[in-house]
Amino acid sequence: MIDSRQLKLFVVLAEDLHFARAADRLDIAQSVLSQQIKRLETDLGVRLLNRNKRAAITLTDAGDVFLVEAKAALRQLERADRIGRLAARGEAGNVALGYIGSAVTTGLLPDTLKAFRTTSPDVRMHIVVMETPTQLERLSDGSIDVGFIRPRAHYPDGVTAKVVQRExxxxxxxxxxxxxxxxxxxxxxxxxxxxxxxxxxxxxxxxxxxxxxxxxxxxxxxxxxxxxxxxxxxxxxxxxxxxxxxxxxxxxxxxxxxxxxxxxxxxxxxELAVAYRVREHSPCVMAFIDVALSYGGLPKRLGTHRTTR
The missing domain is CATH 3.40.190.10 (Periplasmic binding protein-like II)
Structure with a gap:
């Protein structure tokens, strides 16, 4: 199985078409680079380079095809690494949001979305309008992550809410x-x-x-x-x-x-309230909840407040 290091070595060598220059760029010994490329060819079962003692190396037809795929694979690995790090900080992922119509007319929905996008532009939002009772059911069964609702005196087990706006x-x-x-x-x-x-x-x-x-x-x-x-x-x-x-x-x-x-x-x-699950573990969902709760200048952090109104 080839790895990302082999791909990177091959791409640099294919760009330079010179073992010594490529080894200098990679800060490794020329012999190590040569061994890694030979191992890559063995793993793939195909010759990627034309090696000539008196002429510069060139890519074989298979080498030309593989170079395109190697570059694409490295780009995808870099993206996966970036997204993974963003997700760990709550800056990437998915948030399913329910809302009632008044969340639009009061500005709660558009203002919260705008503020959240500023800090977490890579989070994908899935937004659905639904009445408060349906939102509470969907929060309870995990179909949505957050809801903009009219507060209630009682909530399903594991669901809580905090008032963020009054009119x-x-x-x-x-x-x-x-x-x-x-x-x-x-x-x-x-x-x-x-x-x-x-x-x-x-x-x-x-x-x-x-x-x-x-x-x-x-x-x-x-x-x-x-x-x-x-x-x-x-x-x-x-x-x-x-x-x-x-x-x-x-x-x-x-x-x-x-x-x-x-x-x-x-x-x-x-009143309008932000409703969510008490035991929420998704970093991006928790990040969105914090932004939503800050709309009214209210204290943040999950699991520390339950409305009893």
């Missing part, structure tokens, strides 16, 4: 609503409104926030329309189907026919 809630109203002219809206003014809400067949998340809004306003706030995301909710509000309780960042994606108003007597905030 206030607004009410999205049709532009022709009488409330659209108010500077702010009270919760009681929303009594009787048709609510449009993203909901994923669970009680946690925005379903809880909407229920609390109704309690403050003195009514039972139940969604009349359930949709998959806030952009859809805002689109329906702009078309007059109802109102939507949305994070402030959604206001940056405003559509014609909709306005966003603060709630004067409902000052709750919603």
């Amino acid at each position: 206030r809630l607004l009410i999205a109203l049709p532009a022709d609503s009488p409330l659209a002219r108010a500077k702010a809206v009270t919760t009681s003014q929303l009594r009787g409104a048709s609510f449009i809400a993203p909901q994923f067949n669970e009680a946690a998340g925005f379903a809880e926030a909407l229920a609390r809004l109704g309690r403050v306003g003195g009514f039972d706030a139940q969604p009349e329309y359930r949709v998959n995301d806030f952009i859809t909710a805002v689109s329906m509000a702009s078309a007059g189907y109802g109102v939507a309780l949305v994070p402030q960042s959604i206001g940056g994606f405003a559509q014609p026919g909709v306005v966003f108003k603060p709630l004067s007597d409902f000052d709750e905030q919603v």
Whole structure:
């Protein structure tokens, strides 16, 4: 079996076509170089060089073909060595990331990706949008490595999360609503409104926030329309189907026919969290988690924090 050292010796000799000069470049004895090349030819079962006492050495046809492959093999070995060292430092590898739509609108996703790419450009990111419950399932079974989620009171065994961002809630109203002219809206003014809400067949998340809004306003706030995301909710509000309780960042994606108003007597905030496995061993995944946790200026290091909210 040939090795990388033999390949390097052959490539240098093929470039110089002179044993003495090649030996000087390699800082070895000429006799050692000659022995190694003969061993390489024996291992391959083919003559690579034309050796002439009175003329410069030349490559045989087989030598010409082998030179191309030898150079390619050395380049691949150098790349493998570099990638291996990067991977050990968390600067190469693969990270599977799940996220909810609000991670885009708040800037958490693009800002984190940009910061991580600056330090780890060789890490391949595999990014998939999915709701929080699905992300937690995928984290638990290992299908994804990190998730940008709405925090929960409880997480699957082996999964934890840390809040990195908070934002206030607004009410999205049709532009022709009488409330659209108010500077702010009270919760009681929303009594009787048709609510449009993203909901994923669970009680946690925005379903809880909407229920609390109704309690403050003195009514039972139940969604009349359930949709998959806030952009859809805002689109329906702009078309007059109802109102939507949305994070402030959604206001940056405003559509014609909709306005966003603060709630004067409902000052709750919603949160985004970074979720990950407690016992994570991949250096590049841990590096990404550290970057994501630093987004909000929060303490780093895995296994030292668990949200109990």
